[in-house]
Amino acid sequence: MADSDLIKLYSGRILELAADIPLTDRLADPQASVKKRSPLCGSTVVVDMNVEDGRIVRYGQDVKACALGQAAAAIVGHAIMGRTRYEVERARDELKAMLKENGPAPEAPFDGLEVLLPAREYKNRHASIMLTLDAASEAFASAEESACA
Secondary structure, eight states: OOHHHHHHHSOHHHHHHHTOOOOOSOOSSOSEEEEEEOTTTOOEEEEEEEEETTEEEEEEEEEEOOHHHHHHHHHHHHHOTTOBHHHHHHHHHHHHHHHHSOOOOOOTTSGGGGGGGGGGGOHHHHHHHHHHHHHHHHHHHHHHHHHHO
16 A cells, blocks of 8 residues: 555544544443454454434443544444434445445435545455444344343
8 A cells, every 4th residue: 555545545534533432431231242353454343232212322332443443433423322223234234335335425324434435445444444333233233132031
């Protein structure tokens, strides 16, 4: 990767987001906790979640990832409270399509993920970018299962 490519990929906005990740306190009593790790780069995200009436009411995340993974976690963290399982899974699927299939950016409220469009060209970064929404989707399903048990 050339220096100019790195500069394009790690834009000022990406670095701003990476430095301002919300909801970084882990939950003391989550209904669900999911840890995801990218085997390629070692990035790791842990998501804690509580769900009531089909919506996220409490959320915490521990993010140990590259700037792109951190930026994705920041965008998700700003948008995730009050979301339904459908909205979280749709955002995950749209982000994956944006990165891997040249699809459009995810719809609101996760439309801020558009800032990660330049990462399409860097397949080795995709797993890190996907970690938070992958973990959140799995945590939501787990939280709903535990509520039904």
